[in-house]
Amino acid sequence: GCSDSGEADSGSGGNESVSVVLKTLSSPYWKYVEAGALAAGEELGVDVTVVGPSAESQVIEQVNMLEDQVSQSPGAIVVSPSQPDTVVPVLEQAAQTDLPVLLIDSDAEFEGKTTFIGTENFTAGQEGGKLLASMLQKGDKVALIAGALGNPATDDRIKGAKEALEEAGMDVVAEQPGDSDKTKAMSVMENIMEKDGDVKGVFAATDDMALGVLRAVEAKGMDTKVIGTDGTEEAVESILGGGLAGTIAQSPYNMGYQGVENALKAINGETVEERIDSGIDIITEENAQEQLDFVKSISK
Amino acid sequence: MSEAVIEKEKPVGEKKSFKHFLGKFGALIGLIILTVVLTFLSDKFLTVNNLMNIARQSSINALLAIGMLLPILTAGIDLSVGSILAISIMTMGIVSVNMGMSPVLGIIVCLAVGAAFGLLNGLLLTKLRLPHPFISTLGTMNIARGIALIITAAAPIAGFPYLIQFLGREFVGPIPVSFLLVIGVYIVFHIFLTRTQTGRYIYAIGGNKEAAHLSGINVDRVLIIVYTISGLMAGLAGLVMVGRVNSAFPLAGLSYELDAIAAVIIGGASFFGGVGTVWGTLIGAMIIAVLRNGLNLLNVSADFQMAVIGIVIIAAVYVDVLRQRNSKKN
Amino acid sequence: MSEAVIEKEKPVGEKKSFKHFLGKFGALIGLIILTVVLTFLSDKFLTVNNLMNIARQSSINALLAIGMLLPILTAGIDLSVGSILAISIMTMGIVSVNMGMSPVLGIIVCLAVGAAFGLLNGLLLTKLRLPHPFISTLGTMNIARGIALIITAAAPIAGFPYLIQFLGREFVGPIPVSFLLVIGVYIVFHIFLTRTQTGRYIYAIGGNKEAAHLSGINVDRVLIIVYTISGLMAGLAGLVMVGRVNSAFPLAGLSYELDAIAAVIIGGASFFGGVGTVWGTLIGAMIIAVLRNGLNLLNVSADFQMAVIGIVIIAAVYVDVLRQRNSKKN
Amino acid sequence: MAVHAGSLLELKGIKKSFNQNHVLKGIDLEVTAGEVHVLLGENGAGKSTLIKIMTGAYQKDAGEVYWEGKQVQVNNPVDAMNLGIATIYQELNVIPELKVYENIFLGREIKKGGKMSMIDHKKMKKEAERALGMLGQDPKIADQILGELGIGQQQLVEIAKALTLDAKLIIMDEPTASLSGSEVEQLYDCVEQLTERGIAIVFISHRLDEIRRMGDRITVLRDGYKIETLPVKTTETDHWIELMVGRSLDEKYPKKSFEPGREGFRVENLKVAGTEAPVDFSIHYGEIVGISGLVGAGRTELARAIFGADKREHGNLFIDGKQVKIKSPKDAIKAGMAFITEDRKSEGLLLDQPLDFNIGLANMKKFKNKSNLVNLKGIRDEADNYVKELKVRPSDIDLHARKLSGGNQQKVVIAKWLCTNAKVFIFDEPTRGIDVGAKVEVYRLMNQLVDNGAIVLMISSDLPEILGMCDRVLVMSEGRITADLPRNEATQERIMKAATGTADAAEKPLIAATGG
């Protein structure tokens, strides 16, 4: 039944459809990806459907969504897997019907993929670590605030940051989970400061947690440098206001946009690069205003 | 007078037995309504392909739910099923991927670990005399997840041998093996719960623990069996999950207990114990799967999905309440 | 003979009253043990500063838990508190940040939305006659979270006026206002539950719903009040949270219900209703906060944290079980 | 029922205490095969505790147990069952969610083959039907969900359960408390058959006429001691009472007659949902009206409908000639009604709350002080008074209701309703399980209520009590009132005839159905 309708769709030409399956749609970061994908759809005249489960931890739910999208036979699939390996079986099935598959944000080891668009989370963490180290002296104490353990994206960021920080000779005194929750991150930071009152810098795996950490730091009247990841509006505003020291933005909007753009290319038989770097923006006080304007423009 | 009228409207035989059937599995009405509505809303819904999707997608929750039915029948609960699922599949991954041992051994380990943690739940509850399984299973929920993270350093494991993937991946004709497994398991549970002594004791304990004890039932033993089976089912659900996605990750099954409990309760079981059926649970699991699938097909956004799922859960149970009220009036 | 011996070993007066106190708040022993252990393990633990940290960190859960105590006392449950917290603070954000209206209005809206969703829980349970609040509150949990995401397009709201932040942020001397609020709320709840008619009815309904009904208690009315208060407390907890982190985000409070329920149960309340105290609940909330804090101080890695939390939950309750068993023997 | 020689069960020096409460202080008891051995004692004397030690439900603190001459340890109910002891406990011990036949075979299901094989539902149902038939019950109820039966029928199921056990000793702890005349007769027959086969019965009852008819020997317990074991035949009932309460009792039914006054309470055209005909009756000041009938006659249903606990199809209630609107128990209490429910455990008590809470529950308004808070001290004082007045033992209002003996629990329920200062009292089996001394207290209390201008309606399955205390007797059968007998016309025969529904009564439902 469904392969017929798929042919009918592609036969009609012009009005192509692309299904985008994200990790979730319940956070600003993924809303930016969605915004990019929808913008591309509008500009290029493609029918774009963006779906995602209610939380990143809903892994199998994401697989189900992917399955349900595949069975609707879109022109191409753009997916950002929460647990990369989990989507492979469904994608393999999809590839049998020559459905182009594009991965964004998080890569998966899947032979038949058209391309991967994004930056490694590990790299983002490394950049964050380097940025933090550049603001501190050798031997300064630093802390790492992780997401929920077992979330590959935040785990990789922490690994990257830790490597960069240790390379730069920083003293990592704490590595604690904040469960990607602002309030929990704040509590964790309070407790860390109790143990090590002279923590000079913190890297948090998400901006939300960074903002919670900042709040704890400010309450103690310390000038600990806090670096986040994601580049959300709230974080950028905080940077402008002298709060966060910086954040690492992985260009979510670009990922979404380029994902749909290249999906269309694949549908039309054009060649697509195997690996597209969507770029990392290191945001500090200097370029924060720029980023803020951009973020504001896309979240409307 | 009015009674006479009612009498006339009630032909015996077929109609009555259908009513009897509905009486037993009230949630079925909810499932039927849901199916009809979705069929109207999406032409993709009532296709063989999609129904098989639903069958496959429901299987993990269906297995957890049938395991969960047992604790709930005894007026208990098992919060740890999602975590037990995770530790089962991670140990299986270590054995048959990381250590490269035989897949059969992996499967055995997976089920055994599940059952072992279930046994732990049962022992904590009965030997430590903890006041309610909420405590013991909340504890195990954290312990099992913690261990799953520790032993794998939070890394996922992929590339399982075919035999392990078989259950979650293969088809017999158009029908997913995982769904056939579910049907088989449910039949076994039906026989277990209705026809064996231990099965009946599970109901008895839920109905009146004290009376069960005084009737010579070894309540502790039955409870230990109950939680062990629930753990075993979590291991089995994990096996299916691994087959489906060809990978194991330590956050697998996070918050799955809620869906499993919801399936059992939507299926007509009572938190106060002693009431609930295998087929009701299956219908409960199907309602949840159909709903999720339907909303995906309709491209309802995640936030709206949440709200709609909330409403449907309430509505599904309310339909059953209405039915019961009506049947009492007659 | 042996009786006489026992009598001699029991001096009356002080010791007895302490025993009585322990008898009432058994979890206190668990808290004391935990405190002693942590004091030995970390010299940072027993400092004024750190205790104030714990006081502040426990406040959100303490407020949710005291709200949760009421449904549990009636043999019910409220799964929706985390979601209600989220929708309350998001609407407050919309009113007093996005729309720039007065902070007082914002606070009123926050509490009113919380209470309104609680009321919805109560009405669903009693008017639709849903068999168990697990269903109604599971439904509301999804609905409220869904709406919170929809109305804000999943975006957080920051920059709240000082008045709104006051509760969660300020100090009186070294003591956080949020903790003073908790103490105040707990005293009010203590009076409410022990000294008012409705409060006593809550225990009666949990003890025996049928007997309560036949004793002239309007069970539905009391249940509606119970769930409304639980919702109101979720709103208040949200207010504290916003003050703490100066922002509201739609995923706030995710899975907080588990911690709240755990606090209530660790504090000695029974899922079967009718049993549980305000101060026990406070101790339960403190145990959880102390544990989390201690693990942070010791820089225990995340995976071990999970496992340890699981073990401590079980141990804390087991200590209470042992105590009860001993006191029965005497 | 001859006393056969050879002791079956022998207890020596049994002691048991709960916390500081020494309940049994060294009890000796000997039960021989084929005898009906009655345990007699006031509420809280320790009868149920003693039998729970025999059955392994409780552990004794000291003493020895001999079974057929050999010393044995009974550690749990299974041990007792293996010895051949079957027990009907005082408080119903059934699984409401399971079917009747499953309850009857609970713990020893019939299987199709070996140990691991399936349950043979068919065979169990058949056997259960047979056992129910022996008790004169409709065998069809074997397939019903137990919880749907009335409490009396549930009690019969428990008896059937004990009968189907191949036991040498059957312990019955107040099996007749919620049974009415004809069921008790059936029980007599059963017991006779059993004892003829050499089976021993340990029997507890507070109904002395029953003991007279059935018992062979009586052991009287008081204050934790065994007072005496004496034969039934050759001793006087008054002597038993004296041994039991430590003093003699003047009259068992202290009936006082009052000047009948005007009509105080009227039920008009009341139709309970599911029944066939409406019910009318009225009660005048100065009279106690009883409702008699067989188990399941619908007396409780009627009372619940009056009290607003169940929906009624239609019907009007009048107090002092003024119509009162009653839609819920709350309305009923407001209108001045009290309803002492029949099942104290499920409808009467908060088992895990102290006595003062239980007693103050139905009238908490009374204890509110100016600041609208509940005056806990006030409740305590009042509860304390009732506990003393009704001689609840132990008289500790901080005790949880669960810890009281059955009879004392019943007194607490009565206290709760006295505390409401109601005008119309409906007693449903008020003396179920309470001892002769306490019964007299309850009767005196009824007299006092009537004297103080209250209306008293008493539902009872205890015929002597109905005959002894009521000025007028309504008899119910199948939901309808089939007789209204003034005191001088109320005889056992006439009541039984109306209760069992004679030929013309059986036709009435049809007429009522078509005519309605």
Ligand SMILES: Nc1ncnc2c1ncn2[C@@H]1O[C@H](COP(=O)(O)OP(=O)(O)OP(=O)(O)O)[C@@H](O)[C@H]1O
């Ligand atoms: N589980 C328990 N915990 C504490 N005290 C108990 C418990 N069970 C019984 N008791 C006490 O033991 C005493 C004897 O109770 P028991 O039930 O044996 O009396 P009984 O003779 O059967 O009275 P009744 O005629 O009222 O049934 C009572 O004072 C009661 O309060």
Ligand SMILES: Nc1ncnc2c1ncn2[C@@H]1O[C@H](COP(=O)(O)OP(=O)(O)OP(=O)(O)O)[C@@H](O)[C@H]1O
């Ligand atoms: N919850 C119920 N569901 C179905 N049937 C019931 C229920 N309760 C009572 N009945 C039935 O209603 C009929 C009347 O019961 P009711 O309790 O009023 O009788 P009764 O005269 O008070 O007798 P007793 O209390 O001694 O059993 C009985 O046949 C009983 O089986």
Ligand SMILES: [Mg+2]
């Ligand atoms: Mg007794």
Ligand SMILES: [Mg+2]
């Ligand atoms: Mg009755």
